[in-house]
Amino acid sequence: MLSQLIVAPIALLITAFISSIVLKGRKCNIVVSLLSAIASFLMVWIGLNVFLTNKPLSYSIILYRVEGLTLGLNRLIFVVDHLSALFSIALGILGFAVSIYTVKYMELYIGHESLRFFGINYSSFLLMMYLVITAYDIVWFIVFWELMTVTSQFLVSFEKERTAARVAGCKYFFMAKVSSELIIVFILIVIIYLTRFDTSFYAIRFTLSLLARAYPGIAALLFVILFIGLGVKATIYPLHSWLPDAHSEAPSNVSALLSGIMVKMAVYMMARSFYWFAPSLVHVALIKPILEVL
Numbered sequence: 204m205l206s207q208l209i210v211a212p213i214a215l216l217i218t219a220f221i222s223s224i225v226l227k228g229r230k231c232n233i234v235v236s237l238l239s240a241i242a243s244f245l246m247v248w249i250g251l252n253v254f255l256t257n258k259p260l261s262y263s264i265i266l267y268r269v270e271g272l273t274l275g276l277n278r279l280i281f282v283v284d285h286l287s288a289l290f291s292i293a294l295g296i297l298g299f300a301v302s303i304y305t306v307k308y309m310e311l312y313i314g315h316e317s318l319r320f321f322g323i324n325y326s327s328f329l330l331m332m333y334l335v336i337t338a339y340d341i342v343w344f345i346v347f348w349e350l351m352t353v354t355s356q357f358l359v360s361f362e363k364e365r366t367a368a369r370v371a372g373c374k375y376f377f378m379a380k381v382s383s384e385l386i387i388v389f390i391l392i393v394i395i396y397l398t399r400f401d402t403s404f405y406a407i408r409f410t411l412s413l414l415a416r417a418y419p420g421i422a423a424l425l426f427v428i429l430f431i432g433l434g435v436k437a438t439i440y441p442l443h444s445w446l447p448d449a450h451s452e453a454p455s456n457v458s459a460l461l462s463g464i465m466v467k468m469a470v471y472m473m474a475r476s477f478y479w480f481a482p483s484l485v486h487v488a489l490i491k492p493i494l495e496v497l
């Protein structure tokens with residue numbers, strides 16, 4: 204079934220993660236890089252398939268069955284719509300190129316740093332970015348978002364013997380954590396007061412669209428909080444101060460992923476929030492006042 208291919212990159216990257224635990228040295232680097240390259244190629248294929256067929260792909264996994272309040276943690280819903288497909292293609296293209304480059308580049312660290320540690324975090328980093336753009340539940344989104352932050356922080360400070368690398372990693376981590384907490388505030392407000400504990404993207408879209416029509420000021424305030432939180436990850440001025448240190452201290456392949464696609468994960472959620480969650484908010488709070496002035 205075509206929709207089941209959504210989990211193919213996930214399976215490959217989990218395999219790469221396990222290989223990093225079992226293998227070490229040059230062999231570990233080669234296996235992880237090749238598995239990551241194949242997973243990235245499949246991301247591109249999945250995204251192109253959505254655009255060419257004009258049909259979103261979806262797949263759900265029940266983790267456990269339980270009665271009562273679950274906050275969506277008992278299931279995983281993966282959906283690749285046109286927005287997810289666009290970022291999946293971008294992530295896949297860059298992930299493929301960087302993974303191929305990593306095969307040779309990481310040989311510089313043999314005998315100096317742990318390639319096993321790098322492989323664990325590199326495969327996890329790619330996996331979390333893919334899960335961020337395909338998970339269709341707001342609680343799982345923030346779980347994968349936080350794990351993406353943690354794994355990328357370890358990659359930034361990969362050369363742990365260098366003080367500058369450790370400082371850059373810590374600076375990035377704490378700034379990213381502050382932004383994540385702002386996002387969590389937004390999510391908790393939405394879940395507790397608006398969606399009645401339904402954490403799916405569909406429920407949030409319906410609820411926020413109603414809120415934007417009834418109370419545009421309150422809806423605008425919620426999205427301002429979200430925008431500030433995402434702004435740190437997107438390196439929007441003046442929230443970008445972690446970027447120069449992180450990019451200069453991270454290995455070259457990691458720096459390419461940070462600047463090429465990770466900062467775009469925040470752009471993805473901005474697009475999801477302002478255009479897909481509550482498109483009426485954009486009209487009521489932004490477009491309508493401008494038209495009235497004109």
